Amino acid sequence: MKRINDPSDLAINGAPPAFSERLHVGRPNIGNHEAFLQRIAQVLDNQWLTNNGPMVQEFERRIAAHLGVKHCIAMCNGTIALEIAIRALGLTGEVIVPSWTFIATAHALYWQGITPVFADIDPATHNLDPEAVRRMITPRTTGIIGVHLWGRAAPIDELQSIAHEHGLKLMFDAAHAFGSTYHGQNIGRFGECEVFSFHATKAFNTMEGGAVTTNNDELADAMRLMRNFGFKGYDNVIHPGTNGKMIEACAAMGLTNLDALEEMFTATRLNYGIYREALMAIPGISVLDYAPKEQNSHHYVVIEIDEHFGPTRDEVIAALHAENILARKYFWPGCHKMKPYRDLFPHAGLMLQNSHKVSERVVVLPAGSSLHPDSIKQICRVIEMLYHGNRNHQ
Amino acid sequence: MADIAAWVKLVPHYCEIDAHTLGINAETAARCINENTALLLAVHPIVNCCEIDGLVGLAERNNLPLLVDAVESVYETYKGKKIGSFGNAECFSMHASKLINGFEGGYLTTNDPDLAEKLIKMRSMGVLEDGRTIPHGIDATMNDVHAAMALASLLDLPAQVERNRMRYEAYKHMLGSVPGINLLAFDEREQCSYKNIVVRLSAEWPLSRADTLSILHSERVIARPYYSPALHMKRTTYPTIAGDLSLTESLAEQFMLLPCGYFVDDDDTALIVSLLRFIHDHADQITRQLHQK
Numbered sequence: 001m002k003r004i005n006d007p008s009d010l011a012i013n014g015a016p017p018a019f020s021e022r023l024h025v026g027r028p029n030i031g032n033h034e035a036f037l038q039r040i041a042q043v044l045d046n047q048w049l050t051n052n053g054p055m056v057q058e059f060e061r062r063i064a065a066h067l068g069v070k071h072c073i074a075m076c077n078g079t080i081a082l083e084i085a086i087r088a089l090g091l092t093g094e095v096i097v098p099s100w101t102f103i104a105t106a107h108a109l110y111w112q113g114i115t116p117v118f119a120d121i122d123p124a125t126h127n128l129d130p131e132a133v134r135r136m137i138t139p140r141t142t143g144i145i146g147v148h149l150w151g152r153a154a155p156i157d158e159l160q161s162i163a164h165e166h167g168l169k170l171m172f173d174a175a176h177a178f179g180s181t182y183h184g185q186n187i188g189r190f191g192e193c194e195v196f197s198f199h200a201t202k203a204f205n206t207m208e209g210g211a212v213t214t215n216n217d218e219l220a221d222a223m224r225l226m227r228n229f230g231f232k233g234y235d236n237v238i239h240p241g242t243n244g245k246m247i248e249a250c251a252a253m254g255l256t257n258l259d260a261l262e263e264m265f266t267a268t269r270l271n272y273g274i275y276r277e278a279l280m281a282i283p284g285i286s287v288l289d290y291a292p293k294e295q296n297s298h299h300y301v302v303i304e305i306d307e308h309f310g311p312t313r314d315e316v317i318a319a320l321h322a323e324n325i326l327a328r329k330y331f332w333p334g335c336h337k338m339k340p341y342r343d344l345f346p347h348a349g350l351m352l353q354n355s356h357k358v359s360e361r362v363v364v365l366p367a368g369s370s371l372h373p374d375s376i377k378q379i380c381r382v383i384e385m386l387y388h389g390n391r392n393h394q
Numbered sequence: 395m396a397d398i399a400a401w402v403k404l405v406p407h408y409c410e411i412d413a414h415t416l417g418i419n420a421e422t423a424a425r426c427i428n429e430n431t432a433l434l435l436a437v438h439p440i441v442n443c444c445e446i447d448g449l450v451g452l453a454e455r456n457n458l459p460l461l462v463d464a465v466e467s468v469y470e471t472y473k474g475k476k477i478g479s480f481g482n483a484e485c486f487s488m489h490a491s492k493l494i495n496g497f498e499g500g501y502l503t504t505n506d507p508d509l510a511e512k513l514i515k516m517r518s519m520g521v522l523e524d525g526r527t528i529p530h531g532i533d534a535t536m537n538d539v540h541a542a543m544a545l546a547s548l549l550d551l552p553a554q555v556e557r558n559r560m561r562y563e564a565y566k567h568m569l570g571s572v573p574g575i576n577l578l579a580f581d582e583r584e585q586c587s588y589k590n591i592v593v594r595l596s597a598e599w600p601l602s603r604a605d606t607l608s609i610l611h612s613e614r615v616i617a618r619p620y621y622s623p624a625l626h627m628k629r630t631t632y633p634t635i636a637g638d639l640s641l642t643e644s645l646a647e648q649f650m651l652l653p654c655g656y657f658v659d660d661d662d663t664a665l666i667v668s669l670l671r672f673i674h675d676h677a678d679q680i681t682r683q684l685h686q687k
Contacts, residue, residue: 050497050498079532104519200537208537339526
């Protein structure tokens with residue numbers, strides 16, 4: 001590892017990069033390899049590869065028990081899970097979502113012919129601002145999708161009150177929030193339903209996959225039918241559906257990772273702590289906090305860069321990329337500025353000023369249980385030197 | 395298939411089939427084209443292919459895109475040309491029950507570079523490398539475990555087709571002596587997968603198809619009615635257009651898909667065929683007993 005004592009040691013100034021291989025955000029957390037391969041052998045021996053096989057059934061039972069929720073319906077990915085949940089809930093017209101989130105939340109609505117209406121966030125939490133949600137309700141509004149961004153719970157109680165007051169359905173995009181709690185209760189139990197992504201980049205992964213969790217029996221039945229073309233029995237279709245099934249190999253990865261969850265989250269928590277300690281003293285940088293009273297996977301290391309730092313956020317990203325540290329802006333410039341939504345709502349930005357400000361400041365750093373603490377320290381040294389280099393230059 | 399059209403807010407307009415191929419053709423599709431038509435969505439039947447060149451011409455004459463559901467025509471050819479190269483794009487499945495098995499999964503093939511580029515962008519949420527987006531993004535990326543399984547399946551493809559051919563030949567040989575059951579023959583002038591074993595119950599067959607299936611199922615021979623009920627007969631929560639589909643309705647009562655694939659060996663085939671022969675030979679007694687129940 002190169003020594004970084006002076007701005008001239010940075011790759012943007014001609015030095016070799018800090019890492020010979022590229023460090024990605026969202027490195028996969030993988031449990032015991034042998035256990036996974038044993039499960040794959042079991043899948044092949046079972047001669048049951050998909051269509052609600054024994055591995056998927058076990059996975060659903062264990063996730064439901066882990067979260068303390070009645071139903072877990074496993075799906076092929078989080079986006080399809082969102083689409084199926086939206087359709088099963090009967091949402092129509094307009095649904096309120098944050099703009100400061102991954103584009104899938106808006107896309108899932110758009111594919112269902114529903115207009116996503118973007119509400120602003122609280123800049124302190126990065127989650128929906130309940131007052132902003134109230135402002136966006138119209139006679140066409142049928143629902144709200146709260147997002148637990150970075151695994152930090154959305155203001156669930158406040159959103160539930162609004163939903164109740166206006167007769168709206170409330171569901172959550174919990175793609176980031178496996179392992180998180182709200183008032184000590186596991187995310188996965190709130191609203192009409194909650195939707196998880198188990199993509200390889202998530203804290204808990206099934207390689208690719210997702211699930212909807214709910215305590216509503218009727219909703220669970222409808223979603224189980226919809227994920228398998230609406231089939232009930234051999235040739236009897238009783239519901240409009242699609243193919244949203246999780247395969248046995250993905251469930252095998254999920255079960256393996258579930259066994260290793262504590263170990264993986266301990267590592268991500270330690271890594272987050274190392275980042276936080278090294279970065280919090282640098283002026284102009286704030287590290288996203290996780291509430292000590294709540295549980296969290298600590299999978300996301302999110303920093304905000306303001307004008308006191310010197311180099312702009314985009315300059316920091318460019319400097320990190322030169323070092324093979326592939327930090328990301330994530331969600332920039334906000335869903336409302338992406339196609340097709342920017343054409344639908346060309347002036348949406350007027351109501352989304354906090355989303356805009358946050359989207360200009362955020363950097364997401366490489367993390368995950370497999371990242372070595374020495375690599376984290378090296379990443380922090382690069383950031384520190386970017387600050388000092390700018391001071392010296394001034 | 396109709397659900398998928400409705401899922402993206404299109405109205406399925408069902409089209410009659412050709413009695414010979416059991417698939418859509420240019421003449422039956424032409425009757426359904428009107429000023430609202432957005433797409434021709436052709437499906438290859440599960441034995442042999444539909445008359446795809448006629449449909450290509452029809453699509454061109456009417457300036458309509460042609461998408462082909464070729465899920466059951468993997469590996470096959472039409473007039474010597476590989477399936478996968480017709481229309482604007484062809485769509486395949488890699489479900490565990492298909493010739494190329496990737497657990498689940500699927501793929502589109504096209505010779506249109508612009509369409510290919512658009513599809514590649516759409517499957518990753520429509521988010522480009524520089525952070526810009528295109529409309530209609532969705533998460534449809536295939537993961538590596540699907541690809542690994544499918545690659546292993548591809549290695550086995552020639553051997554699998556040969557096993558299918560042997561099974562088909564065995565069924566063909568044995569069913570030849572069962573009156574009232576006609577095996578749908580693969581067109582061996584073309585490259586065939588020999589995957590699906592479909593039989594037609596002729597007027598000589600003494601039982602209804604429903605009774606036949608019920609007897610087979612009770613013996614744990616899970617034969618399936620080949621596309622029954624037809625899609626337009628099913629109740630939907632979305633609008634559809636049907637019209638006169640009397641040939642489809644009639645044919646939908648006549649076919650059965652018999653067990654096939656890797657786990658069906660010669661002994662199984664012999665047992666299934668002997669069961670069918672037994673049903674034929676004891677039809678009167680079986681019918682009486684069934685209806686007494």
